[in-house]
Amino acid sequence: MKSNQSNPVVWFEIYVQDMERAKTFYEAVLAVKLEKMPAPTAECEDMEMWSFPSDKDTAQTTYGACGMLVKMAGVPSGCGGTLIYFACEDCAVQATRAAENGGSIFKEKFSIGEHGFIALAYDTEGNMIGFHSM
Numbered sequence: 001m002k003s004n005q006s007n008p009v010v011w012f013e014i015y016v017q018d019m020e021r022a023k024t025f026y027e028a029v030l031a032v033k034l035e036k037m038p039a040p041t042a043e044c045e046d047m048e049m050w051s052f053p054s055d056k057d058t059a060q061t062t063y064g065a066c067g068m069l070v071k072m073a074g075v076p077s078g079c080g081g082t083l084i085y086f087a088c089e090d091c092a093v094q095a096t097r098a099a100e101n102g103g104s105i106f107k108e109k110f111s112i113g114e115h116g117f118i119a120l121a122y123d124t125e126g127n128m129i130g131f132h133s134m
Contacts, residue, residue, distance in 0.1 A: 009067040012084050016125045019048050021102065025124045026052070029097040030086055075128075083130050085118065091131035095119035098129075109133075 016022035023034055034050040070083070088094045092109040098121035099105050106120040106128060116134040123129055 007065065007067075009065045012065065012082075014084065014123070014125075014127055014129075016127075018125070019050070021124045023050050025098075025101050025103060028101045029094055029103070029123075080128070083120075083128055085130035085132045088131045088133045091117050091119040091133040094131040095121050098123065 014022075026032070027034055030052075032053050034052060037049040037051050039045045039047055039049075075081075075083070086094065090109075095105050095109060102124040104122045106122055107118075109117050109119040111117055116132060118133075119131045121129055121131070
């Protein structure tokens with residue numbers, strides 16, 4: 001089914017309690033440098049935000065972030081019911097880095113058939129995150 005509509009999912013936020021710990025974790029696991037974001041309004045002055053790298057001019061304006069609804073045994077909906085997947089060359093590498101940098105592996109790399117492989121881990125803040133590779 002082909003559609004002229006763009007993907008409506010364009011943004012995600014991962015909430016943390018210890019920004020320095022979380023920032024260090026994601027920079028090490030994903031081998032990226034996060035960018036400090038200024039408060040968008042005066043009402044948001046108490047927020048601290050660090051952005052994942054992206055091509056702000058093109059990457060999210062036409063395609064968006066891929067997403068879906070998922071029902072999986074052992075993973076509840078509600079608080080904590082959103083799972084973000086990060087693209088990788090080999091998702092086992094990032095899962096191992098997660099464990100080496102203060103997180104833990106929930107599920108080692110496994111096949112999702114023709115769609116590649118995923119691994120699930122917890123970050124230093126207790127958030128479950130996913131890694132995907134072909």
